[in-house]
Structures are given as structure tokens and as C-alpha cells.
Amino acid sequence: PTAQAVREAELLRAHGYHAGLLSLAALRDADEDALITHARAVAGVIPIVGFYLQPAVGGRVLPLSFWRRFAAIENVVAIKIAPFNRYQTLDVIRALAESGREDIALYTGNDDNIVADLITPFSFGGKELRITGGLLGHWSVWTQKAVELLRRCKEDAATPGLLRLGVEITDSNAAFFDAAHGFHGCIAGLHEMLRRQGLLEGIWCLDENEGLSPGQAEEITRVHRAYPHLHDDAFVARHLDEWLR
Known part of the structure; x- marks a missing residue:
């Protein structure tokens, strides 16, 4: 090695x-x-x-x-x-x-x-x-909001609101990374979020045995709905045509 x-x-x-x-x-x-x-x-x-x-x-x-x-x-x-x-x-x-x-x-x-x-x-x-x-693999999705989060963590004091935001991010990550199934669907979960935003055509992985676990797609839908302040759908939509030319 x-x-x-x-x-x-x-x-x-x-x-x-x-x-x-x-x-x-x-x-x-x-x-x-x-x-x-x-x-x-x-x-x-x-x-x-x-x-x-x-x-x-x-x-x-x-x-x-x-x-x-x-x-x-x-x-x-x-x-x-x-x-x-x-x-x-x-x-x-x-x-x-x-x-x-x-x-x-x-x-x-x-x-x-x-x-x-x-x-x-x-x-x-x-x-x-x-x-x-x-x-962070998590920052491969909802990246615009991740930039804002990093800036806030550097500039703001620790507050109950910021700690609550941390819990919401962890909950979202559990869905993306497929924590319920030992992270089996972690790459596919991120690909699925990017696919939903139009940034990827599919969720294919290098390992053909990797994919979404049972119930993972529903969990991704749940956290997307629960935490609209965490995702950057509007930002991606504004720039999608420009990025995919």
C-alpha cells in the first residue's frame, strides 16, 4: 500500500x-x-x-x-x-x-x-x-446554505437557535447518509437529492450494488419538507440552465 x-x-x-x-x-x-x-x-x-x-x-x-x-x-x-x-x-x-x-x-x-x-x-x-x-459529504448537497452556515458558526455565538439548527442538520444527514441501514445508501442518498434538484440524471454509483435503502427516499422527502430553511432549491433552480450548458 x-x-x-x-x-x-x-x-x-x-x-x-x-x-x-x-x-x-x-x-x-x-x-x-x-x-x-x-x-x-x-x-x-x-x-x-x-x-x-x-x-x-x-x-x-x-x-x-x-x-x-x-x-x-x-x-x-x-x-x-x-x-x-x-x-x-x-x-x-x-x-x-x-x-x-x-x-x-x-x-x-x-x-x-x-x-x-x-x-x-x-x-x-x-x-x-x-x-x-x-x-463533509453532507455539504455536497444544499451547498449554498452550507456556506451560510459556516459563516454563521464563525461569526455568531452559540445560541439555542444555532444548536437547534445543528439537530435539524443531523436529522437531515441521517436521511441522506442512510444511518438507519449502517450508511449503505450514503452515496446514493446524496445523489438522489441532487437528482431531485436537476443536477444529476440518476443516482448511479460506481458500485452497482449501492443504491437507496428501503424507506430512504421517504426519509429524504420528510427532511426536505420539514426543514425548508436548510435547502437551496431556489438557488439551484435560478442557476441550473447556466450550470448545465
Whole structure:
């Protein structure tokens, strides 16, 4: 896996990419030393963004000790935190706080907890860190509203209204990501929302076995009706002809 990852990093660099997102999904049985060796090899080619992917969709548990060592790799520029787990999220943030690094950006990938991640000040040992933005599958839909949400989370104080909005977004994400069926329909669910807006012709996935789960389409309809302030249908409709020329 390391040789392939290095080749892919070289390809990214050749095409002008600024950084590469480093998945460790192919190293599920490797020990911590092997993971760090792998990360260092890729970081020797291109700046890297760490990726804590939840085990339910192919990731693995990465302990505090791993993130401490990962944060010590000079060419790490950011970390995407997406374990869908509060304890594991805190492991990453604590490790970065203890590392003393101030040049590593944190991004939430926790689609189940977007607002809380973005508005929370995290403090460890007297050092406060914030999650600066999101790398989120959820933001592939209703994107105009996502931009507004990010701005609001950065500028506004945490209020009951903002926390309530976070719950509504999580409820919507449960429908899009098919949480009820272990995320089986997560890609198809996003495609379905884009199809309904006219941005896609269908919901086909690279894996022909992936599709909407039973009842998922109805759940997407429910959250769309329940939270009209979260979707950007009108914005998309205004620009659809322009975008699809």
C-alpha cells in the first residue's frame, strides 16, 4: 500500500495539487509504527491531510498515541476528523494541542455533529483550538446554505437557535447518509437529492450494488419538507440552465 500511495502522491504533485488526503483504510491491520512509517513516506512527497474515517465505512480506530506521532510529521498541514465519535474526535484535538503545532488546520468530517464541531472552543492544557471548517459529504448537497452556515458558526455565538439548527442538520444527514441501514445508501442518498434538484440524471454509483435503502427516499422527502430553511432549491433552480450548458 505504501508504494502505491507514494506513486499517487507523486501524481498529485505533478498535477499541481497542494496536498493529499491520506486514507489509512488499506492498512486496517497494520500496527502504529507501520502507520507512521506509511504517513512519513507519503508526506515526503506532498503535504498531507490526515483522515480519521469511521470504522463503519471502512476506517479504523486510531488512538491518541497515533495522533501525537502523526502531528509530529513536519509535512502534515491539516486533519479531517470523521470518526463519528466524540471520544475519538477529542483524541485528535488533544493530540494536536499537546503537540504545540499551530500550523495544522482541523476540519470536521463528522456529518452527524457539524454545528457543534464548528462552534465549540476546545481547550487542553490551557491551549484553545477551533475546528476551522468542514470536509463533509453532507455539504455536497444544499451547498449554498452550507456556506451560510459556516459563516454563521464563525461569526455568531452559540445560541439555542444555532444548536437547534445543528439537530435539524443531523436529522437531515441521517436521511441522506442512510444511518438507519449502517450508511449503505450514503452515496446514493446524496445523489438522489441532487437528482431531485436537476443536477444529476440518476443516482448511479460506481458500485452497482449501492443504491437507496428501503424507506430512504421517504426519509429524504420528510427532511426536505420539514426543514425548508436548510435547502437551496431556489438557488439551484435560478442557476441550473447556466450550470448545465
